[in-house]
Amino acid sequence: MSTATQPAPAGRAAFRRPRIRFFGQEAPLGYLLLAPTLFMLVAFLAYPFVIGLWLSVTDSEVGAIGRFVGLGNYRYEFLHDRVFLSSISNTFVYTAATTVFKLVLGLVMAVLLNQAFPLQRFVRAALLLPFIVPTVLSTLAWRWMFDPTFSVINWVLARSGLAAHGVNWLGTPRTAMASLIIVNVWRGAPFYGISFLAGLQVIPIELYEAARVDGGTRWQQFLRITLPMLRPVLLVVLLLSTILTFADFQLPFVLTNGAPYSSSHLLATWAYAQAIQGGAMGIGAAISLVLFPVLSIVIAGMLIALQRHD
């Protein structure tokens, strides 16, 4: 490990130019320290990604790499697989709807928590709980709350006279999607709320004082100071949340797994159903890869927005 103090090996192509050589002595150690990380990421992320690309153009089954079929899997999916097409639109609806709700509820939560009241710290900790607890386990509790015959939510609805027979939560395509969205918002809103709270707390109070001196109302202060100052936090939270929601597997798998009649599949659960339950690895790989270009566009857009801000 004494490479640090030695000069860079002269033969390294990358460091031939004298301009670079000045910093060159830190290069060997720099790369050495990066090596374990790069190894893990190449071996278990980049390499599988390439295998995935290859699988998606073959007719592979579970356990055996198949023949090259070109874009056959993609053609089949887009032209003949109606569940796939509905899973694409479901994924967009799921991501868009949950993001809007999480954004609004997160803002409300952050503004609430940013005020002084008794037990404020306890409340903050409690509100983040859905985000901490394993999604599979909390989603099981929701599935039990949405049970067709013993739903506690329906019991309350019936008792309070809001809906005599309750709602068939997971039984119809529309309510199943709504249930997925409800549970995702319940799980994800705290992440937005706590992140926004952290963002609120670094806004200088002087800005608000100045606004009050100039006669700005609270609503104007919110629109003109709070929201613009939150922009960087907002973008990062949206970025992470969009990726996680778009590729969400745990929650839809446990809550509906496509039921009823494969109507509530998202891309991730449908890829799993085709590849693992149906054995069609090639097709499953093609389905999950459809996520990639969409995610790339979303992320490129957000990175551009972020850089413009800086």
Add this chain to the structure above:
Amino acid sequence: MAIQSGPALSGRGMRRPSRRGGRHEIGDTTLGRWVRIYIPVLLFLFVTLFPFYWMLITSFKSPSELLDFNQSPLFVVKPTLEHYRHLFTGTHFGRWTLNTTVVAVVSTLISLLCSILAGYSLARLRYRGADTIGWGIFVTYLVPPTLLFLPLAFLIRRLHLFNNLWSLILTYPTFLIPFSTWLLIGYFKGIPRELEESALVDGATRVQTMIRIVVPLALPGILSAGIFAFTLCWNEFLYSLIFLNDTIAKTISVGVTSELIRGDDFFWGELMAASLLGSLPVALLYSFFVDRFVAGLTAGAVKG
């Protein structure tokens, strides 16, 4: 950066905007505080915590009481430990918990080690390609587990790691290393260079300054990264669902969903008992380190 609790920083100006913006007096009456703060907070708390309450009381209900809606389902009349007993005697729940713990601890440690080294390298050393590699690591966020689970299943089969906890220990770092590296880069950059430079002048090597100066000063950040990583491991589901089929090898989430749900039969008492117990470790860890956890969660966001 540590997130301070609200009261210290919350100014009057940051209150929730009142609908009647002009009449600011409304905020200062008791009634106003109830409308503006307490009632919304209580609503949030109720919706957030009810599913956990439902888990708790379901796990203590006897089978007959579970399906009896003539009395209020919101309370337990005759609590029983039957489901918990069955969980430990009739299933391998104990083993699943052990598996989950081993995987979470080992892959968190591996990831921390990798990201401390990589984070230091990217934050402190100047060499060609550092920026590109840094962005490259960030871009791996683009490749969530959903995209990789099928090819990884192939790879794991090739390595003969099916039903082996190493399949998870080796693959979890792919989503732990990127975020903890980014988090630690932030912490390392916040440590004054002068500290290190004066040690270098005194003849210390880079490796020594890293271990003796930078790492100890970044311990809060390392703790945040570790807690966050552990939570992510504990919550992971897709890889363990695919790589582990033996009852003995399963993690909590997979064991519970595959063995306590048989076709259309849901063993709700056991399921809720397991959900509660399975949530407990992360909830406890979290309650001891709320601030560190929140710091980890929001470090990237606030620095944006």
